[in-house]
Amino acid sequence: MDFFANLSLAFSVIFQPNNLLFCFIGCLIGTLVGVLPGLGPPAAIALLLPSTLHMSPVAAIIMLGGIYYGAMYGGSTTSILVNIPGEAASVVTCLDGYQMARQGRAGPALGMSAFGSFFAGTIATLFIMMVAPPLARFALKFGPPEYFSLMFLGLTLVTSLGTGSLIKGLMMAAVGIFLGTIGTDIISGMERFTYGSYTLMDGLGFIPVIMGLFGIPEVLENLEGSLKREVYKTKISHIFPTLKDWGDSIWAMIRGSFLGFFIGILPGGGPMIASLAAYATEKRISKHPEKFGTGVIEGVAAPEAANNAASQGAFIPLLSLGVPGNATMAVLMGALLIYGIKPGPFLIDKNPDLFWGVIGSMYVGNLTLLILNLPLIGLWVKFLKIPYALLYPLILVFTLVGSYSVNNSIYDVITMILFGVVGYVMKKFKYEGAPLILALVLSPLMENALRQSLILSHGSFGIFFTRPISLVLFVAAILSLASQIAPGFRKKLKIEG
Amino acid sequence: MVLAMKRDQKSSLVWFAFALYICIETARKLPIGTWSDPGPGFWPLGAGLILGGLAALAFLKSLPGKFSEEKVPWYPLHTWKRIAAVLLALLIYAATMDSLGFLLGTFLLLIFLFRVAEPQRWTLALGASALISLAAYGLFEKWLRTQLPTGIWGF
Numbered sequence: 273m274d275f276f277a278n279l280s281l282a283f284s285v286i287f288q289p290n291n292l293l294f295c296f297i298g299c300l301i302g303t304l305v306g307v308l309p310g311l312g313p314p315a316a317i318a319l320l321l322p323s324t325l326h327m328s329p330v331a332a333i334i335m336l337g338g339i340y341y342g343a344m345y346g347g348s349t350t351s352i353l354v355n356i357p358g359e360a361a362s363v364v365t366c367l368d369g370y371q372m373a374r375q376g377r378a379g380p381a382l383g384m385s386a387f388g389s390f391f392a393g394t395i396a397t398l399f400i401m402m403v404a405p406p407l408a409r410f411a412l413k414f415g416p417p418e419y420f421s422l423m424f425l426g427l428t429l430v431t432s433l434g435t436g437s438l439i440k441g442l443m444m445a446a447v448g449i450f451l452g453t454i455g456t457d458i459i460s461g462m463e464r465f466t467y468g469s470y471t472l473m474d475g476l477g478f479i480p481v482i483m484g485l486f487g488i489p490e491v492l493e494n495l496e497g498s499l500k501r502e503v504y505k506t507k508i509s510h511i512f513p514t515l516k517d518w519g520d521s522i523w524a525m526i527r528g529s530f531l532g533f534f535i536g537i538l539p540g541g542g543p544m545i546a547s548l549a550a551y552a553t554e555k556r557i558s559k560h561p562e563k564f565g566t567g568v569i570e571g572v573a574a575p576e577a578a579n580n581a582a583s584q585g586a587f588i589p590l591l592s593l594g595v596p597g598n599a600t601m602a603v604l605m606g607a608l609l610i611y612g613i614k615p616g617p618f619l620i621d622k623n624p625d626l627f628w629g630v631i632g633s634m635y636v637g638n639l640t641l642l643i644l645n646l647p648l649i650g651l652w653v654k655f656l657k658i659p660y661a662l663l664y665p666l667i668l669v670f671t672l673v674g675s676y677s678v679n680n681s682i683y684d685v686i687t688m689i690l691f692g693v694v695g696y697v698m699k700k701f702k703y704e705g706a707p708l709i710l711a712l713v714l715s716p717l718m719e720n721a722l723r724q725s726l727i728l729s730h731g732s733f734g735i736f737f738t739r740p741i742s743l744v745l746f747v748a749a750i751l752s753l754a755s756q757i758a759p760g761f762r763k764k765l766k767i768e769g
Numbered sequence: 770m771v772l773a774m775k776r777d778q779k780s781s782l783v784w785f786a787f788a789l790y791i792c793i794e795t796a797r798k799l800p801i802g803t804w805s806d807p808g809p810g811f812w813p814l815g816a817g818l819i820l821g822g823l824a825a826l827a828f829l830k831s832l833p834g835k836f837s838e839e840k841v842p843w844y845p846l847h848t849w850k851r852i853a854a855v856l857l858a859l860l861i862y863a864a865t866m867d868s869l870g871f872l873l874g875t876f877l878l879l880i881f882l883f884r885v886a887e888p889q890r891w892t893l894a895l896g897a898s899a900l901i902s903l904a905a906y907g908l909f910e911k912w913l914r915t916q917l918p919t920g921i922w923g924f
Binding site: 273323324325326418439440443447449450453459460462464465487491492495496558572659661662664665666668669670672673676677679682685686689692693696700701703715718719721722726727729730731732 | 776778780784787788790791795799800803804805806807808809811812813815816817819820821824825827830848852854855859860862863864866869871876878879882883886887889897898901903905908909911913914915916917918
């Protein structure tokens with residue numbers, strides 16, 4: 273009964289004209305962000321965040337959420353037609369998608385990718401409705417030690433599941449934690465690392481830092497090489513896959529959806545890992561693994577279903593526990609905090625219109641994206657042909673004005689540029705930005721939880737290990753780190769032995 | 770190969786120096802408190818110590834001969850010049866935004882950006898710059914009611 277009442281609330285919120293409009297705009301921008309290489313969802317969301325400050329929080333989150341999962345749809349178009357991932361989670365789609373395009377089967381590849389994303393998105397939304405409310409009720413049992421352990425787990429998972437070095441990921445998390453301490457300490461009122469600057473008293477601007485770390489380095493990296501990209505010249509026809517294509521893909525799509533959803537829920541999981549895991553699974557269980565990479569349609573269906581399911585599953589830890597699982601969710605959490613909404617177990621009860629509005633928007637958004645990505649595929653291909661030399665000045669101007677418009681402050685613009693340089697250098701030295709951003713957002717919350725826990729326990733760290741939930745979370749965090757460290761040790765022992 | 774190794778060593782040393790700065794500044798200026806009542810310096814000091822420890826570990830790991838290294842691409846000088854020119858232009862834009870005003874500053878920045886990476890025709894650069902500046906002004910100033918700087922000329 274509750275299920276249908278909640279569903280009814282979800283649709284009553286999303287079918288308000290204003291919310292419907294922003295859902296559409298989010299999906300449209302998301303597809304564009306996905307199609308155009310060189311601008312990922314975290315940067316795009318940070319870029320548009322200032323423009324949402326005058327909107328209702330419900331409409332704003334609906335739009336920003338639409339950008340995130342919309343990018344998953346759009347990313348596959350570029351992977352299939354250009355052999356460059358439109359965004360990171362579509363990287364594995366290049367393997368078979370581009371080969372299909374070369375064989376004159378770009379249409380079925382694009383079609384199956386869109387249908388797979390739609391199927392996974394719809395299934396994932398259904399699961400969110402079933403999982404998020406009980407999880408939030410369970411999280412009401414959490415005190416400061418449990419919250420600290422949970423956030424610690426989130427940070428360790430993001431660093432250990434990242435694509436780069438574990439040590440470098442942990443270093444970035446430590447840097448993010450430090451940056452999160454800049455400003456006025458909320459318990460003692462003392463200023464930390466502000467050096468008398470009024471601008472820094474409220475802390476380092478979250479939006480300029482994200483825009484700097486994610487937006488500017490992507491532009492600069494694109495400027496390193498040739499600004500021309502080759503769109504594979506092929507006639508896009510037969511977008512609706514044949515019965516044989518459906519037969520080959522349907523189980524891959526179902527497996528990809530389930531796998532993607534569960535990886536998405538995991539803090540640190542995210543769409544990229546989900547798509548890689550789904551592709552690897554399909555290849556492993558396939559009767560013809562040697563054909564993967566030569567243009568098999570299940571090699572497109574599985575990762576595309578997985579990345580979309582994961583992008584929507586990632587909303588669960590944010591909305592029900594208040595812990596962002598990846599960089600994009602960290603940006604959305606920052607947005608919610610700016611709107612004065614605290615994500616966490618109380619969100620569903622205190623802001624039912626926001627939670628159920630987001631759920632409703634996912635149903636409507638997935639349908640919108642299917643329409644946007646199938647009949648309008650020709651339009652997105654045209655966007656792909658826009659030279660990057662014409663596009664990058666536009667992206668840069670939006671990052672500059674976007675960072676300025678948060679507080680009408682030049683300092684925010686300078687912060688953004690400086691973090692752009694830092695982010696670019698970090699990329700060159702293979703340091704990932706995601707752990708830094710996540711730690712920056714979580715730092716004040718973790719500090720609060722740690723200090724409260726230590727006050728409660730009279731200074732004993734045992735409080736984290738004597739409470740069952742906290743203990744389980746801590747052990748999971750240690751295991752996630754150990755699973756990364758252990759192979760290294762094994763290798764070393766082998767060399768020395 | 771060796772270049773990549775040196776890079777990891779250098780970067781870990783930079784982070785180690787940064788960690789030292791965090792620890793010293795925290796110890797000098799902020800009360801650390803006690804285990805049962807942590808002060809405002811407790812958390813940043815912890816971050817500094819962890820960062821320092823990890824940077825030291827990264828440095829040791831990057832020592833020659835211990836681990837295999839991957840290649841890091843290096844780009845020709847003109848690529849760096851292009852990137853440096855864009856960054857410099859952004860900094861000049863930020864520094865002069867208040868005096869030049871949004872419209873003029875953005876217009877000039879856009880012309881530069883259109884010409885620096887892959888030089889566009891002057892007519893295209895001028896037309897697109899004017900169009901984008903006006904569109905951004907309309908979007909942010911008029912629609913989103915952001916107070917963009919007007920500059921000494923009042924626009």
